[in-house]
Amino acid sequence: MIVALAGGVGAARFLQGLVNIHREDDITVIVNTGDDLISYGLYISPDTDIIMYTLAGIVDEKKGWGIKGDSFNCLEMLRRYGSEVWFNTGDMDLSTHILRTKLMKNGLTLSECTNKLSKLLGVKIKIIPMSNERVETRITSEKGGMSFQEYLVKRSAKDRVTNITFKGINEANPAPEVIESIMSADLIVVCPSNPFVSIKPILSIKGIEEALIKTKSPKISITPIIGNKPVKGPLDKIMRGLDLEISAFTVANFYRRFIDAFILDESDQNLEDRIVSLGIKVHLMSTLMRGIKEKMQIANNVLRIAKELKK
Numbered sequence: 001m002i003v004a005l006a007g008g009v010g011a012a013r014f015l016q017g018l019v020n021i022h023r024e025d026d027i028t029v030i031v032n033t034g035d036d037l038i039s040y041g042l043y044i045s046p047d048t049d050i051i052m053y054t055l056a057g058i059v060d061e062k063k064g065w066g067i068k069g070d071s072f073n074c075l076e077m078l079r080r081y082g083s084e085v086w087f088n089t090g091d092m093d094l095s096t097h098i099l100r101t102k103l104m105k106n107g108l109t110l111s112e113c114t115n116k117l118s119k120l121l122g123v124k125i126k127i128i129p130m131s132n133e134r135v136e137t138r139i140t141s142e143k144g145g146m147s148f149q150e151y152l153v154k155r156s157a158k159d160r161v162t163n164i165t166f167k168g169i170n171e172a173n174p175a176p177e178v179i180e181s182i183m184s185a186d187l188i189v190v191c192p193s194n195p196f197v198s199i200k201p202i203l204s205i206k207g208i209e210e211a212l213i214k215t216k217s218p219k220i221s222i223t224p225i226i227g228n229k230p231v232k233g234p235l236d237k238i239m240r241g242l243d244l245e246i247s248a249f250t251v252a253n254f255y256r257r258f259i260d261a262f263i264l265d266e267s268d269q270n271l272e273d274r275i276v277s278l279g280i281k282v283h284l285m286s287t288l289m290r291g292i293k294e295k296m297q298i299a300n301n302v303l304r305i306a307k308e309l310k311k
């Protein structure tokens with residue numbers, strides 16, 4: 001079983017390549033839910049939905065989130081009613097949130113809802129939210145505290161981030177099967193996601209990082225940064241705010257407690273020695289994933305490196 005730790009768009013792109021070269025029913029994805037929000041009473045789980053829509057082949061590829069061809073009539077009507085609308089949920093996308101919220105109200109856990117929704121969309125890989133308890137990523141900035149989506153979407157990531165916290169993290173338990181899948185995995189992949197807002201919440205839930213350290217399987221991470229630019233999202237802004245060096249080295253260093261190998265972009269060869277000095281094997285390659293061929297190539301490389309690590 002391949003187990004992937006995942007955020008949103010970057011992870012979904014890698015997984016799209018992986019499902020083309022490996023049996024879908026042998027892949028489990030543990031997804032960040034710190035970005036989840038409640039909007040107009042609906043429970044929205046953006047990273048889960050991005051992965052689910054991408055693997056179901058219905059994602060809006062250009063944006064990386066939402067459903068292709070979606071309309072926004074409901075939001076337009078809400079605006080007409082004078083509501084402040086900033087989180088862009090399309091009409092078709094809304095049906096996912098309506099159904100999830102209804103199922104949760106009927107007593108299903110977030111994992112049960114995710115399982116049901118992804119099955120209904122024909123997704124065969126197992127998608128597990130990191131926890132069934134609510135964890136909320138909070139951004140502290142010069143403008144005060146806010147949720148992650150307020151920071152990213154409402155305020156366009158323009159505020160200097162001074163701290164990131166995860167509300168509810170100490171009370172949260174790993175969702176069923178999270179620890180079991182990590183411990184029995186043949187390979188763990190840390191997807192090219194934001195380490196500080198997408199992967200850190202997963203690692204911060206009790207028992208998860210310890211399981212990653214303990215498990216015997218090879219653990220490989222793929223860089224989300226090329227040069228000093230993230231492939232997607234506000235990672236550079238967040239790192240600048242936190243006074244961190246904006247480079248793949250910082251990412252590798254952040255995962256050093258458990259990863260065996262790090263996939264570094266070939267243009268960042270100058271960082272290789274520093275990462276190797278952390279005790280991590282480095283593999284250089286092109287990491288940009290535009291088309292399906294590039295996504296499959298990275299996935300193939302990950303499987304090849306895993307085999308080498310097992311020797």
Ligand code: FO1
Pocket residue numbers: 007008009035044045046047049050065066086087088089090093149152153
């Ligand atoms: N990202 C945006 O930048 N603007 C949006 O209005 C927005 C809406 C949205 C709706 C549903 C969904 O599943 C994702 C959505 N995203 C939007 C993406 C999301 O905010 C982030 O990309 C992830 O949380 C980070 O992984």
